[in-house]
Amino acid sequence: MIQAFLAALTVWPAGAAELKVPSTADRAPRKVIVGTAMQAFWGEYPGLEKRLAQLGGLVDQMAEESRKKYGRGLDLAVLPEMAVTGELSGDVVGRSVAFEGPVREAFARKAREHRCYIVVPTYLLEDGRKACSNAAILVGRKGELVGIYRKLHLAVHTGSDSLEDGATPGKEAPVFQCDFGKLGMQICFDIEYDYGWRELARQGAEVVAWPTQSPQTTHPAARAIAHRYYIVSSTWRDNASFFEPTGKILAQIKEPAHVLVQELDLSYAILPWSPGLHNGDAFKEKYGTRAGFRYYRDEDRGIFWSNDPQVPIGEMIRSLGLNEAHEELRRIRKLYEKAGVPE
Structure with missing residues (x-):
């Protein structure tokens, strides 16, 4: 049992062990419904x-799926x-679009209709119309x-020195305060580099949208x-997925479906295997x-949340x-320090 307990802890990376992002376990439940899509946009542009x-x-x-499911x-x-x-390729700047005008009007109207935030990815024509960026625009519930x-x-394609055919890279990774929590964004090739993901964590991001x-x-x-x-x-293809802070895929869409909706609770706790946890059954019994949870025996840990507005999951733990x-x-770690174990 002791070996299983230690193994469950060692899968947790050092950075997370120090928990630079504060635990949310003592906050009231925060249920958030998020929708995503898998849709290809190759082929002739329709206008x-x-x-x-x-x-x-x-x-x-x-x-519609959110209303049916939740x-x-x-x-x-x-x-x-x-x-x-x-x-886009070739004249990327010339074929980019401004946010002001039809794009803003369309998504402001849709956000107000459904009273939701929308992440709108596009090649964005910047002010002055001499530069563009590969951007994700966050539209609020009121438009x-x-x-x-x-x-x-x-x-950057193999054999090329061009950054997406002349687009201008961003300079920062902001976190946006939404009414449900803190949202960060990264886009595609950002996945290969640490800076943006680390910066979002430093600023306390709770959900990261990754178009x-x-x-x-x-x-x-x-x-x-x-x-x-x-x-x-x-x-654009193969799957669109929800990833838990445990690293597990919570939900995933595959062809022929195009949209997926999932409820997340941003006030949660991650627990390792322990004798008293009983793979989560201790929460069921009491x-x-x-209380809700997903426990993964193959990882010796699980994610836990409260469904009681009056009792945070931290209190239950x-x-x-x-x-x-x-x-x-x-x-x-304190015991290791006393024993002279190097970090």
Whole structure:
């Protein structure tokens, strides 16, 4: 049993052990419904008006699925990379689109209709119309512009020195305060570099939207566990996925479906295997449906949350004499320090 307990802790990376992002276990439950899409945009461009109608239709499908599945509306819709413009080459600046005008009007209207946030990826024509960026624009529930993330790590094709045919890279990785929590964004090739993901964690991101052409799952799973946030991919092919802070894929869409909706609770705790946990059954026995969890025997850990607005999951954990994974690691590290074990 002791060996299993230590093994469960050692899968937790050192950065997460120090928990630079504060635990949310003592906050009241925060249920957030997020929608994502898997939709390819290769082929002849249909024109801006038809493309905006197509994307609005995807948001409509997410909102409808949310009502069917959870009995209430969507909180956040995430669309795939470059959804508005499609993939551009050659005169990227000349074929980019401004946010002001039809794009803003279409998504402001759709956000107000469904009272949700929308992540709108596009090649964005910047002010002055002499530069463009591969961007993800966050539109708020009332149709307001919340903020823009500009892709830091633009793709570079083999044998080329061009950054996405002349697009301008972003300079920062902002976190946006939404009414449900803190949202960060990264785009496609950003997955290959640490800076943006680390910066989002430093600023306390709880959910990261990842619009992307690439359907990778191993990289984002590693990012999720290392930085203790949810990641939602929205892709062109193969799959779109929800990644837990455990690193596990919570939900995934595959062809022929195009949209997926999932409820997340941003007030959660990650617990390692321990004798008193009984693979999560200790929560069932004491709290029944007032507590929710997904326990993974193959990883010797699980994610736990409260369904009782009056009792945070942290209080439930303490009532059972248990500790979160980072608390156990911190306690054990002190013992190692006394024993002279190097970090």
